[in-house]
Amino acid sequence: MGSRCKRCGTVFAPPRPICTKCYGEDAEWIEMKGMGKLSAFTCIAVGPPSMIEEGYDRQNPYCCGVVELEEGARVVARIHAVDAKRPETIRIGMPLKVKFLHRGEGASLTTILAFEPTEGQESV
Numbered sequence: 454m455g456s457r458c459k460r461c462g463t464v465f466a467p468p469r470p471i472c473t474k475c476y477g478e479d480a481e482w483i484e485m486k487g488m489g490k491l492s493a494f495t496c497i498a499v500g501p502p503s504m505i506e507e508g509y510d511r512q513n514p515y516c517c518g519v520v521e522l523e524e525g526a527r528v529v530a531r532i533h534a535v536d537a538k539r540p541e542t543i544r545i546g547m548p549l550k551v552k553f554l555h556r557g558e559g560a561s562l563t564t565i566l567a568f569e570p571t572e573g574q575e576s577v
């Protein structure tokens with residue numbers, strides 16, 4: 454979910470109660486479609502403990518990026534189902550769709566915001 458400023462139309466994800474563009478305080482909820490494109494990314498080989506627990510290390514790096522959503526807002530997310538060992542195969546501007554990753558179970562269940570290439574992009 455995101456928010457849209459009713460005064461100027463700026464979209465925020467995550468939602469904000471006050472618009473950073475016009476300082477308007479009248480916002481409405483909007484449901485994001487979960488589609489976007491890659492604006493920037495990095496492949497990380499030496500991650501924090503939580504990523505090491507997931508099995509990522511120098512031999513198995515992971516990718517994080519900035520995704521520009523169709524609605525206009527930008528979010529930082531895990532970039533899933535790309536080859537982080539070969540960052541030259543990951544392209545700025547590639548179309549992505551949201552993919553919520555779930556780790557753990559019960560009270561320790563966490564949901565991770567991630568995006569993956571849309572159909573037909575996996576082999577690029």
Ligand SMILES: [Zn+2]
Binds near residue numbers: 476
């Ligand atoms: Zn505004």
